[in-house]
Amino acid sequence: xxxxxxxxxxxxxxxxxxAPVDLPDRTWPSTTITRAxxxxxxxxxDGNQSLIEPMDSERKREIFDxxxxxxxxxxxxxxxxxxxxxxxxxxxxxxxxxxxxxxxISVLTQAREDLIERTVQSLVGARRATxxxxxxxxxxxxxxxxxxxxxxxxxxxxxxxxxVMKYAEQYLGDTGYFGYEYSPEIFIDTELDFALEVCEAVxxxxxxxxxxxxxxxxxxxxxxxxxxxxxxQIEWMSRNLSRxxxxxxxxxxxxxxxxxxxxxxxxxxxxxxxxxxxLFGHGExxxxxxxxxxxxxxxxxxxxxxxxxSDIDEIRRVVEHCTRLPVSxxxxxxxxxxxxxxxxxxxxxxxxxxxxxxxxAEQAGVPVEEYPWKxxxxxxxxxxxxxxxxxxxxxxxxSGKGGVSYILHRDHRLDLPRRLQIEFSRxxxxxxxxxxxEFTGERIWEIFRETxxxxxxxxxxxxxxxxxxxxxxxxxxxxxxxxxxxxxxxxTGNGPISAFVDALAxxxxxxxxxxxxxxxxxxxxxxxxxxxxEAEVDGRTVWGVGINDNITxxxxxxxxxxxxxxxxx
Ligand SMILES: CC(=O)SCCNC(=O)CCNC(=O)[C@H](O)C(C)(C)COP(=O)(O)OP(=O)(O)OC[C@H]1O[C@@H](n2cnc3c(N)ncnc32)[C@H](O)[C@@H]1OP(=O)(O)O
Ligand SMILES: CC(C)C(=O)C(=O)O
Numbered sequence: 001x002x003x004x005x006x007x008x009x010x011x012x013x014x015x016x017x018x019a020p021v022d023l024p025d026r027t028w029p030s031t032t033i034t035r036a037x038x039x040x041x042x043x044x045x046d047g048n049q050s051l052i053e054p055m056d057s058e059r060k061r062e063i064f065d066x067x068x069x070x071x072x073x074x075x076x077x078x079x080x081x082x083x084x085x086x087x088x089x090x091x092x093x094x095x096x097x098x099x100x101x102x103x104x105i106s107v108l109t110q111a112r113e114d115l116i117e118r119t120v121q122s123l124v125g126a127r128r129a130t131x132x133x134x135x136x137x138x139x140x141x142x143x144x145x146x147x148x149x150x151x152x153x154x155x156x157x158x159x160x161x162x163x164v165m166k167y168a169e170q171y172l173g174d175t176g177y178f179g180y181e182y183s184p185e186i187f188i189d190t191e192l193d194f195a196l197e198v199c200e201a202v203x204x205x206x207x208x209x210x211x212x213x214x215x216x217x218x219x220x221x222x223x224x225x226x227x228x229x230x231x232x233q234i235e236w237m238s239r240n241l242s243r244x245x246x247x248x249x250x251x252x253x254x255x256x257x258x259x260x261x262x263x264x265x266x267x268x269x270x271x272x273x274x275x276x277x278x279l280f281g282h283g284e285x286x287x288x289x290x291x292x293x294x295x296x297x298x299x300x301x302x303x304x305x306x307x308x309x310s311d312i313d314e315i316r317r318v319v320e321h322c323t324r325l326p327v328s329x330x331x332x333x334x335x336x337x338x339x340x341x342x343x344x345x346x347x348x349x350x351x352x353x354x355x356x357x358x359x360x361a362e363q364a365g366v367p368v369e370e371y372p373w374k375x376x377x378x379x380x381x382x383x384x385x386x387x388x389x390x391x392x393x394x395x396x397x398x399s400g401k402g403g404v405s406y407i408l409h410r411d412h413r414l415d416l417p418r419r420l421q422i423e424f425s426r427x428x429x430x431x432x433x434x435x436x437x438e439f440t441g442e443r444i445w446e447i448f449r450e451t452x453x454x455x456x457x458x459x460x461x462x463x464x465x466x467x468x469x470x471x472x473x474x475x476x477x478x479x480x481x482x483x484x485x486x487x488x489x490x491x492t493g494n495g496p497i498s499a500f501v502d503a504l505a506x507x508x509x510x511x512x513x514x515x516x517x518x519x520x521x522x523x524x525x526x527x528x529x530x531x532x533x534e535a536e537v538d539g540r541t542v543w544g545v546g547i548n549d550n551i552t553x554x555x556x557x558x559x560x561x562x563x564x565x566x567x568x569x
Contacts, residue, residue, distance in 0.1 A: 018224055018225040018226070018229055020229055020232070021192070021229060021232035021233055021236055023232045023235060023236055026231075026232055026235055026270075027235065028231045028232075028234075028235050028266060028269040028270035028271070029228075029269075031269045031270075032269070033265065033268055033269060033298065033301070033303065034303060035303060035304075036295070036298055036303060036304060036305050036306045036307075037268050037272060037273055037274050037275050038073075038074060038248065038250075038273055038274035038275070039072055039073075039074065039274070039275055039276075039277070039291060039294075039295075039306070039307065040072075040074040040075070040076060040106070040250070040274060040275070040276040040277075041067050041072045041074070041075050041076065041276075041277070041278065041279065041291060042076040042252075042276050042277065042278055042283070042288060043063050043067065043075075043278045043279055043282060043319075044060055044063055044064060044075065044076060044077045044078055044089075045076040045077065045078050045079055045107075045108050046076070046252075046276075046278060046282075046283045046284060046288050047278040047279075047282035047283050047288065047323070048060070048078070049079065049082075049284070050282065050283050050284040050285070050287075051282070051323055051324065051325070052324065052325075053324055054085075055322055055323070056085070057085065057088065057089050057092060059321070059322040060077075060078070060089050060322075061089075061092070061093075061098070062318055062321070062322050063279075063318065063319070063322050064077065064093065064098070065098075066315065066318045066319075067279075068099075068100060068103055069308075070307050070308045070309070070315065071306055071307040071308050072103070072307065073102060073103055073104060074103075074104050074106065074130075074274075075103060075104075075105055075106070076105075076106045076107070076108060076132065076276070077089065077090055077093060077105045077106070077107060078090055078107060078108075079107065079108045079109065079119075080107050080109075080118060080119050080121075080122035081109055081110075081114075081115040081116075081118040081119045081122075087118070087122050090105070090107060090122040090123065091122060093105065094123070094124070094125045094126050095125070099126070099127065099128075101127060101128075103128070104128040104129065104130055104177070104179065105123075105126060105128070105129050105130070106129065106130035106131070106132050106179070106181060107119050107122060107123065107129070107130075107131060107132065108132045108133075108134065109131065109132070109133055109134075109164075110133075110134065110135070110160075111133055111134070111135045111156045111157060111159065111160025111163075112160075113159075113163050116131075116133070116160065116163040116164055116167055117163070117167050119131060119167075120164065120167035120168055120170075120171050120172065121167075121171055123171070123172060124171055124172065125175070125176075126172075126176055127176045127177065128176055128177040128179070129172075129176065129177075129178060129179070130178075130179035130180065130181050130215065131164045131168065131178075131179075131180055131181070132181040132182075132183065132215075132217070133157070133160045133161065133164055133180075133181070133182055133183070134182070134183040134184075134185045135153070135156045135157050135160065135184070135185060136184075136185040136186045136221075137153055137157075137184040137185065137186060137187065137190040137194060137195060137198055138185075138186035138187075138188075138189035138190045139189070139190075139191070140186075140189065141185075141186055150194055150197075153198070154194075154197060154198045154201050157182065157184070157198050157201065157202050158201050158202060158204075158205055161180070161182065161202050161205040161206055162205055164180060165180075165205070165206070179213070179215065180206055180214055180215065181214075181215035181216075181217055181250070182199065182202045182206075182214065182215070182216055182217070183216075183217040183218070183219055183252065184198050184199065184218065184219075185219060185221050186219070186221045186222070187218040187219050187220070187221070187233070188218075188219070188220040188221065188222070188223070188224060188225060188230060188233065189221075189222075189224065192233060192236055192237065192240075195218070195237065196237060196240050196241065199216050199237075199241060200241070200242060202214070202216075203216075203242070203243060203247075208243050208246035208247060209243075209246055210246070212246065213246050213247065213248050214246065214247055214248070215247075215248045215250050215274065216237075216241070216247050216248070216249055216250065217250035217251070217252050217274075217276065218233070218234060218237060218249070218250070218251055218252070218272075219251070219252035219253075219254075219276075220251070220252065220253045220254055220260075220263055221252075221254060222254060222256050222285075223253060223254045223255060223256040223257045223259065223260060223263060223286075224256065224257070225257075226257075226259065227259050227262040227263040227265075227266045227267075228266060230251075230253070230263045230266065230267055231263075231266035231267055231269060231270040232270070234249070234251060234266075234267045234270040234271055234272050235270035235271055237249065237271075238270065238271030238272075239271075248273050248274050249271060249272050249273050249274070250272065250273065250274035250275070250276060251263075251264060251267040251268075251272040251274070251275055251276070252275075252276040252277075252288070252289075253267065253275075253277070253288070253289040254283065254284060254285065254286065254287065254288055254289070255281060255283075255285075255286040255287045255288070255289060255290075256285060256286050258286070260277075260281070260286075260287070260288070260289035260290070261289055261290060261293050261294060261297065261332075263289070264277065264289045264294055265294070265297065275289065275291075275294060276288070276289075277289035277290060277291040277294065278290070278291060279291050279292055279315060279319050280292055280316065280319050280327045280331060280334060281293070281331075282319070282323055282325070290331075290332070291307075292309065292312070292315070292331075292332070292333055292334055293331075293332045293333060295307045295309060296309055296332065296333040296380065296385070297332075299380065299384075300379050300380045309333070309385055310384060310385060310386055311385075311386045312333060312334045312385035312386055312387075313334070313385075313386055313387070314386070315334065316334045333380070333385060334385075336391075339378060339382040339387055339391060339392050340391050340392060340393070340394050341377060341392065341393055341394070341403070342394055342395070342396050342398045342399055342403075342438075343398040343399065343400075344398065344399050344400020344401070344402060344403065345400065345402075346376075346377045347393045347399055347400060347402040347403030347406060348400060348401070348402030348403075349376035349377060349402075350375060350376060350377055350378060350392060350393060350402075350406075351393070351402045351403075351405070351406040352376075352402075353374070353375035353376045353377075353378070354375055354389070357371060357373070357374065357375055369381075369383070378392070389410065390410070393406045393407060393410075394438055395407060395428065395432070395438065395439040395444060396432055396436075396437065396438045396439065397429065397432040397433055397436065399425075399428075399429075399432070400425055401421040401422050401424070401425035402421075403425075404421070404424060404425045404428050404444060405421040405424070405425070407441050407444050408444065408445070408448060410441070411441045411445060412445065412521070413521040413522060414521070414530055415519050415530075416532065417515065417517045417532050417534070417543075419515070419534060419543070420532055420534070420543040420545075423542070423543050424448065424451065424452075424543075427447060427451050428444060428447055431443075431447055448545075451565065452543070452544060452545035452561050452565065453545060453547065453561065454564070455481075455560075455564070456564060456568065457560075457563060457564025457565070457567050457568055458482065458483050458509065458563060458564065458567055459480055459481065459482055459483075459504065459509060459560045459563050459564065460480065460481040460560055460564075461478055461479070461480050461500075461553070461556045461557055461560050462478075462479040462480065462481060462486065463478065463479045464476055464477065464478035464479070464496075464500075464552070464553065464556055465477050465478075466496055466499070466552065469492065473492045473493065473494060473499075474492060474493055474494060474495050474496060474498070474499045475490070475491075475492045475499060476490070476491055476492075476493075476496055476499035476500050476503055476556075477489070477490045477503075478490075478500060478503060478556065480503070480504075480507075480560075482507050482509075487507065489503035489504065489506055489507060490503055490506070491503030491504070491505070491506065496552045496555055496556065497513055497516065497533070497555050497556070497559060498513070500555075500556050500559055501513060501559065504559070504563070509537075509563055510537070510538070511535050511536070511537050511559060511562065511563060512535060512536040512537075513533055513534070513535050513559070514534045514535060514536060514541060515532075515533070515534035516531070516532065516533055516534070516555070516558075517531070517532045518530065518531040518532065518551060518554065518555065521547070528547060528548065528549055529547070529548060529549070529550070529551040529554045530545065530546070530547050530554060531545070531546045531547075531551065531554035531555040531557070531558040532544070532545055532558060533545075533546075533555070533558040533559050533561070533562050534562070535559065535562040535563070535566075537562060537563050537566035537567070538566055538567070540566045542562055542565045542566045543561075543562060543565070544557075544558045544559060544560065544561030544562025544563070544564070544565055545557075545558055545561050546558035546559075546560070546561055
């Protein structure tokens with residue numbers, strides 16, 4: 001019988017479903033994103049305002065320099081009217097000439113005249129700057145926070161815009177490029193017709209036109225709907241706004257439902273031109289949408305994100321240092337574990353995928369790093385964000401032969417035959433089950449050596465000489481330590497292995513070779529070689545391994561290894 005779910009007992013009835021948008025002819029579901037939107041980083045504002053310990057000027061500057069270095073062109077640098085630290089930081093950027101010519105800084109303010117004046121004052125001398133004004137427009141905020149009706153709420157936005165223009169003229173004049181951004185805060189909960197009405201009224205004051213854009217930013221201040229609803233809202237606004245060609249339609253998703261990235265992506269499909277967010281999703285509560293994930297999602301679809309994430313760990317280090325908050329090891333693209341497979345079937349597929357990629361690239365005559373990436377379980381090539389393949393496959397009790405043999409190949413260039421992979425992974429499994437935790441490459445190598453490359457056991461070959469007899473048979477004479485005593489053993493066969501097996505039979509050690517493989521471990525004449533022998537010894541079928549500069553020596557060692565392995569059990 002299928003198990004029946006039980007009522008949770010939690011008071012879910014207190015919550016209402018989000019009302020959908022009536023947009024039956026929506027077009028966004030059938031669009032695709034073919035180029036990066038404009039990005040605005042608000043790490044230094046929304047990101048900073050939500051830290052346990054807000055950044056000091058040094059940390060803010062470190063983030064600013066990082067953002068510039070990796071390619072962000074629009075950076076919200078603070079809320080200058082909020083504190084002397086924020087004000088001084090903006091002044092420092094301008095006075096130190098730290099803002100490249102092609103970077104536009106922006107600053108946020110409430111729609112309060114004194115705050116607007118101070119905000120504009122912070123920008124004196126800036127080459128390119130935007131004032132970003134906001135007021136909440138949602139019904140609950142009109143009622144509870146501001147105690148205003150629709151008209152009074154709209155008037156706050158309109159008056160605020162006038163004040164921005166007045167003080168910009170007074171303090172900034174024509175000294176640089178001055179931009180304006182307006183956000184109906186809590187847009188996601190605002191009636192669409194009212195959001196439109198407020199934005200239109202703001203535009204009537206700002207008068208956007210050629211070379212005078214307005215940024216209208218429609219925030220999901222608290223993400224409360226599924227991403228498709230946000231997309232509908234954005235498409236509706238995009239369709240209904242007048243002067244659309246002069247409007248940069250911007251979105252500002254938060255991540256309260258854990259769908260901030262999806263909301264941003266669907267919003268771009270629905271017509272948004274610009275996305276505001278933070279590196280690694282810092283920001284109020286669950287954070288702003290993560291700019292790293294958005295950028296790398298585009299990258300993984302073959303679209304240039306216009307941001308350089310090639311040293312993702314450096315980006316993460318700076319962000320962790322400045323925010324004093326860790327990035328989760330599971331964070332898309334930048335987390336420590338996101339390119340790592342522990343489980344057997346994943347490791348197996350990755351190992352095969354990497355091998356196939358190399359082979360396909362070689363066949364196509366293209367360097368592997370230029371060949372179209374297609375490796376199971378890895379959406380992108382970790383090397384492109386500065387990771388190596390070292391961390392891709394890691395071994396614990398969930399791992400199988402694929403992972404173990406991958407590590408032996410990666411670290412020691414050993415290509416274990418399939419049945420040896422199976423045998424050795426069982427050996428490793430016994431250790432991982434008993435000891436728990438992760439097994440490093442060194443630990444796996446130690447177990448491999450203890451299992452196959454030790455001389456512990458009844459036989460060890462010390463030296464050998466061989467010759468081809470007149471009848472074409474092969475003759476081996478070998479100095480062998482047999483049960484603690486050095487003996488010279490002689491045997492014949494159709495090759496060195498069968499001759500050596502014949503020699504061992506002379507001292508009562510019965511070996512039947514079932515399978516054999518060998519390969520060079522590196523290229524060139526002086527390459528070391530690995531030999532693998534699967535042999536039946538005393539009724540047990542086991543593998544032995546020999547490694548030596550000389551392939552014959554490696555083969556004889558592999559036979560001894562099988563004997564010793566079988567005897568030790
Ligand atoms: C969604 C967002 O992230 S918005 C950005 C939020 N970020 C911040 O608030 C960080 C910086 N803020 C601050 O440091 C402070 O809020 C300051 C310095 C700007 C203002 O401080 P205070 O004057 O003490 O006001 P306070 O912070 O309590 O703000 C609430 C007042 O501002 C009003 N208000 C809030 N937002 C706005 C707005 N966008 N436009 C106009 N008035 C606003 C409220 O109605 C309230 O007014 P009341 O006191 O008359 O009831
Ligand atoms: C000021 C606005 C854009 C904001 O931060 C939000 O709504 O989350």
